[in-house]
Amino acid sequence: MAVTPARGSPCGWLREREMAVPAVADPAEDSAGREPVWNLGPGAHQCWYPVALSSSVPEGKVLGCEIGDGRIVLYRGDDGVIRAMSAFCKHMGADLSVGGEVVGNGIRCPFHHWTYGDDGRCKHIPAGDEIPRRANLFHFPSREQFGLIWVFFGKAPLYELQTFEDFDEEKHVARSYEVQLSDKLVSEPWMSTTNVFDIVHLRFLHKVNITNSEVEEIDPYRRRMSWEADMGDKAAGGLRLEIYVYGVNSLRTKGDQGGRLKWYIAASVPSVRLGTRFFLTIITTKEAGAVEFLDRQAAMHTQILDEDTPILNNMRLEDLLMVPSDRAMTRFMRSVLKYPRVTMRELERSVQAE
Ligand code: FES
Ligand SMILES: [Fe+2]
Structure with missing residues (x-):
């Protein structure tokens, strides 16, 4: 998989000569309509990100979330475990958080009912077509702890999610x-x-x-x-x-x-x-x-x-x-x-x- 290295920074003292990204903020603008000030380029660092409270993804709900300029969906499979996938159906790009349905541990697109398994692979096209090889959602590593849902923005975690191993529910x-x-x-x-x-x-x-x-x-x-x-x-x-x-x-x-x-x-x-x-x-x-x-x-x-x-x-x-x-x-x-x-x-x- 191609990985984008961190791009140059607007900071003169840190700048990688040919890749400087200009700061785009105008202090006179209201921050609500402003671009990110120190966006280091498209995408995001490959980190564990907290994306939602567990309570916002009850059984049957498909929740859309954003990481950087990317959109993902979260849902809880029939087994109760959280899944995180890229948000747009591979067929025609429908947003799976808008009418998508949980089917077993997978997810079904509302538009033409392509159905994806919990590994992100398309498993079923009800119109009867052969499943194209490219019909795969990206499946993110995810965890749930202390009432928060975390997603690793990358193919495989670069480090373990931080936790408290000695947390004791009694104490x-x-x-x-x-x-x-x-x-x-x-x-x-x-x-x-x-x-x-x-x-x-x-x-x-x-x-x-x-x-x-x-x-x-x-x-x-x-x-x-x-x-x-x-x-x-x-x-x-x-x-x-x-x-x-x-x-x-x-x-x-x-x-x-x-x-x-x-x-x-x-x-x-x-x-x-x-x-x-x-x-x-x-x-x-x-x-x-x-x-x-x-x-x-x-x-x-x-x-x-x-x-x-x-x-x-x-x-x-x-x-x-x-x-x-x-x-x-x-x-x-x-x-x-x-x-x-x-x-x-x-x-x-x-x-x-x-
Ligand atoms: S857009 Fe999802 S099945 Fe057609
Ligand atoms: Fe501070």
Whole structure:
């Protein structure tokens, strides 16, 4: 399968000479009608993306979702397991989320009833024609955990989906939700992830004072960072965290806040049409005040993202003057440019000849 390497960045200091992509945002425009600011080209990075809450895909429902400029469908087979496929029927391109039906563990197009199995291959054409070899939907790796549905945007996962192996239903309570941002965020997920390595902005923009931090690169897809923070007015008590950054879009942490267990996974998914969307899973111990604790944590995360959004939406990433205190952030941004990307067309073409 052809894989598109990360294309050049509008950042002068990172630019690959011949492939620079100009920033397209006009700060005077309303963000709702704006193109992505730092779109690194068509498609998306090959990452695990949170795409929907489990509750939004009940049995029998076919849900359409977007990753970058690609459209996918999600449905639950008769066995209850989530499936994720490319969204457009191979016959004449009907959108399977518009009237498509779940049949067994497969899906049937509403238009002429071509039926695809759970591997994405067309299994039946009721008009009696021979099934063309190219009649295959792209079948994405998918997982469901803590009430969230995740899809790997690529043929095979480059790394395992982050989880909490020691989550115990008896002891812990988890809440997953989509963050309702106050404005559409037009930068790709990697830019928000860059924020995690940007200790200085945490202090001045978010009033979170990181008193100690270290970064370790585990492999090209994962990093570990340790933080000790004073949360200022945002939350009572200090914060100690080990942060694992997965792909370019996701964090997993285990730590405590104000003496209370706090684990969370925060991840985002790009959509050219809808902007970047964030999903969080927050876990704490089952004890008095757990619901209020989760409410406060959710509000704090929304506030932090809302503080970033207007700045990220209106930046011009050109001719940057990175300084030594930006080192961790600079390293991460460089790794983003090398990280593999792929387009929906490339994924769909990869199964046409199988
Ligand atoms: S468009 Fe799907 S079966 Fe014809
Ligand atoms: Fe931030």
